[in-house]
Amino acid sequence: MATIWVLGDGQLGAMMKHAGQPLGLHVIPVDIMEPSDERLPLATTDVITAEREQWPQSPLSLQLSEHPHFINGAVFARLADRFTQKSLLDSIEIATAPWQLVDDNVSASTLHQQFGDRVLLKRRTGGYDGKGQHWLDSSQSTDIPNDWRQHSIAEQAIPFDEEVSLVGVRQADGQCQFYPLMLNLHQDGILMATLAPLARLQPLQAQAEAMLSRIMDSLDYVGVMAMECFRLGDNLLVNELAPRVHNSCHWTQMGCHINQFELHLRAVAQLAIPALTVKCPVAMVNLIGVDYDPRWLTLANAELYWYGKDVRPGRKVGHLNLNASDPEQLQQSLTTLKSWLPSQYQAPLSWMSENCQK
Template identity: 70%
Template sequence: MAQQNPKQHNVWVLGDGQLGAMLSHAGQPLAINVQPVDIMTPSNERLPLKDTDIITAEREQWPESSLSLQLSEHQHFINGPVFGRLADRFTQKSLLDELSVPTSPWELVDDNTDTSNLHQQYGDRVLLKRRTGGYDGKGQHWLKQAEGTEIPADWRNEAIAEQAINFDEEVSIIGVRTQSGECVFYPLTLNLHQDGILMASISPLSRLDHLQPQAEAMLTSVMDALDYVGVMAMECFRVGDELLVNELAPRVHNSGHWTQSGCHINQFELHLRALCDLPIHTPQVNYKCVMVNLIGADKDDRWLSLPNAELFWYNKEVRVGRKVGHLNLSAHNKAMVDDSIALLQQWMPEQYQAPLAWILAEFER
């Protein structure tokens, strides 16, 4: 018998940046009403929330305001306690240690932390990370024994110290957990960062297949422990055949943007399906995909002339270091990738030459 009066799903998003916009776009074909909310602009407005509405977030932290409080205190703010726990690197790392999920050796930087002891414990290079607020390479400070760098005074009790990892490469995995506890995953993604900012991703890669079970087990452990619902991203260092967790993100993630072009269900739709308790199955990968982040780059309509390119432009003011869009390149064959990258090398500024060369090198392997 056909379902009568199907439920109307209303999802509100804490934040109205590009992730909120892409969630809204993903909801339209499923008739899910997704409403991103600007929580950065002060407002005394009250949102017309219903008891049955669902709340999610596109970011781990947000300023306290009447709007953010109304959303975060709603009874259906999914994963509410998780955001603060994972936004703080101290509590995030503590969780990983409790679950025996491998991560780089670390400790809290407190009033008694001594720089020489950190070097003795972790080596010549030690990375300090602010407990909250750091992203895209911000909120980091290197302690280098050879240069005599010291702990900034205002970082004590506000940062963790990590051992520098001589990793082979950086990978990430995007997974989703349903309300019943089922977990499904996208294939591992290979990532390239430049000055702490993600510049390019490639997925899937058959040479990473043997690491997939390890990554899935690690992320499943985290999501189960948090009773998490929705999409979560896990960024890792690959050291030989072992993975070390670098960061967790309780939301849709930049390194999953390739799924918008390469899979029959992208990460945004998968997140909404989980939140709304709609059927979920493992996404089918249609083809290998390359994602190129557009960082502080002016929009260039020549990109649209590439036969295998999809442009996602965020319509934000272009500023140095700011993510303003991304390009997805379908990679049906090597010749197609070579031709598109060759043109992008001509059209894109100097900061892109190394990432574009990295993409070409991966397809030569």
């Protein structure tokens, strides 16, 4: 089989490499964040994918991104820019928050007239985990920072009921499959917890699948894509797209017979993909800016994924998947984690405890 090279060698690339081993796939994540004149021994039959939407230009990144088998090569830049991403969604009539480009002719007052008292500015590129965002509040007379003009979009604040995400795969022949919708909790813009599947989200599944199918078809996309949405009653609004494996779908490592990393590799390598099957419900806890704790390994229903990164505030350093098949055991594990994890985890763990029972 061909070698699969991954633009980026973070935790997503590492988990793709691990998922490729049982399939006999040679998966090589590549560090492209540091300038390098290195040349890789790429074969014409090799396949290139990516774990991130953006990367610095260097001889190494150009060698990978200009390879004829760079899957979805034209898609990454289009979706990495919120202006072109939103423009795509509008062009194919996918519901999203009302928005506009912040150019030199836009003022804070006109944005408030158009979108209301609170308006969210988002950097066109580079913002993630709550970074690259700036709120305009009419009650505080905030204005548009000069260095945000031309480099950001403005969005109407959405009073959503919940945040959900859908992850699906599209094969080269156009066939699509999807995992169940996931319920997510963000804190300070960072994903803290995911629950999946939940029976009460099932009525929204067909709507979400139709939206993501249309998006992937419009891009002739191959592989795994994530669609983050706001739920407003019985309707979904797309918040953001990610043309790659996604943090909210880490639960599939425990909960599905084919996890998202294997699923993506099967698609880009054009291997067979049988119907996706859920093995068990899962509660996923992101480990953010916390030191390694060996007590996590004593939880009978838990699987730990530790990324081996230096621990810094706000940095994702691992995640725990908790088997939610036994509600009593899950509640015990969540209660135990409350006593082990710092104060910022008390609200998310309580949220998990409450919502896994709905």
